Amino acid sequence: AQSVTQLGSHVSVSEGALVLLRCNYSSSVPPYLFWYVQYPNQGLQLLLKYTSAATLVKGINGFEAEFKKSETSFHLTKPSAHMSDAAEYFCAVRGGGATNKLIFGTGTLLAVQP
């Protein structure tokens, strides 16, 4: 069965520092992978997606993620954190079968310190 594991439920960085949020996946088929962001009291918003094209995927707000098959990873990075990046981030993998189900990780709460 497909699953994702997000390492670190809380990550804190200083403004201007590198952001690295970790996601490892398990999938019996070539995976489709996604990162979503959730700001307080809002729904989730798509940051970026990997669907078997380029392994380095660029998303909104300066985020990017690299698909590494050998490491079964899809880590999210941003070179320089901004206060507005403080939010919860979810990694997701397409579920098995023919439908478009997504299986979500447990989330990583990013805090950005001034």
Next chain:
Amino acid sequence: NAGVTQTPKFQVLKTGQSMTLQCAQDMNHEYMSWYRQDPGMGLRLIHYSVGAGITDQGEVPNGYNVSRSTTEDFPLRLLSAAPSQTSVYFCASSLGATGANYGYTFGSGTRLTVV
């Protein structure tokens, strides 16, 4: 504005009461789904639908019913509310029912408390 609309935004229920959470989208999306979000557990899939008249169970379907009579609407029914159903509920839709080229569009959520 195009998107996914969830109502109500907040609800308090007594144990044993029933209610329906509404979800409507105006983007002609085939795929719709319901998730619940609980602290430390991420989002868990309750039910989903790949088109009008077609629904299926997700990871945590017990205590919930759904129907999809139109493309636009996908209500979630709690038959007899329990405190374990206290959660934030999100409805999400996707253009395609198959082929994960499409990301989800999420509603803003319904915060449900069962006392």
